[in-house]
Amino acid sequence: MFTGIIQATAKILRVVPYGGVRKVSIQRPAVFSELREGASIACDGICLTVTGFNQASFEVEVxxxxxxxxxxxxxxxNTLLNLEPALKLGERLDGHWVQGHIDRVTKLLETSTKADTTRLRFSLDSRDRELLVLQGSIAVNGVSLTVSELGPSSFCVALISHTLKHTNLSQLVPGAAVNLEYDVLGKYIRALHQSSSLSLESLHEKGF
Incomplete structure (x- = not known):
């Protein structure tokens, strides 16, 4: 489990195909002092397992x-990744619940900047529209963000300078692909709604 608060960014050192997977070696940030084999790390929002490490790098398999x-x-x-170690019991939850399971890959449509705020507009698959609400949470490349605008086929998030400085979102240009993870609460609610037979008709039949 993660929170969407990025601890560091780091570049990929090498990608090696291995059977049906890829072994990815990533620079080890200084803040990752408690790294261990088997630990979970969110890399651009994807929950991956550390399979090896040394003082300069760590490895995951995808x-x-x-x-x-x-x-x-x-x-x-040289791909720059957002990194976040798994949340420890008792730590602050400064973002929102992020599982590290990608729901959709989408593209950046446009950017705009006013004062110290940068707005990013992303394409939104119509099948996912009901998973977003204004002022609700979404993880973009693993970064916990708030939905500031919501349309039928796109949504916006607003980034402060701190977020731009400490994540790879500052490198995005229109057309760039990003990982999306929707709020798990919204996904559970939709699943319950889809599996429920409750309707106005069924309530009337039961005397309500």
Missing amino acids: MAETLAKSTAGAWNT
Whole structure:
């Protein structure tokens, strides 16, 4: 489990195909002093397991399904990633609940800046429209953000200078692909609604 508060950014050192997976070696940030094999790290919002490490780098393996359903399939040497270690019990929850399971890859449509705020507009799949609400949470490349505008086919988030400085979102240009993870609460509510037989007609039949 993660919070969407990025601890560091780091570049990929190498990507090596290995059977149906890819082994990815990533620079080890100084703040990752408690790294261990088997630990979970969110890399651009994708929950991955540390399979090895040394003082300068750590390694993860990316499965074929993850490569197909996220931006990981396009990762190359020098790709800059947002990194967040798994949340520890008792730590502050400054963002929102993020699982590290990518729901959709979408593209940046446009950017605009006014004063110290940068707005990013992303394309929104019509199937996902009901998973977003104004002022609700969404993770973009693993970054916990608030939906500031919501339309039928796009949504906006507003970034302060701190977020731009400490994440890779500052490098995005129109057309760039990003990982999206919708709020898990919204996904559970939709699943319950879709599986429920409750309707006005059924309530009337039961005397309500």
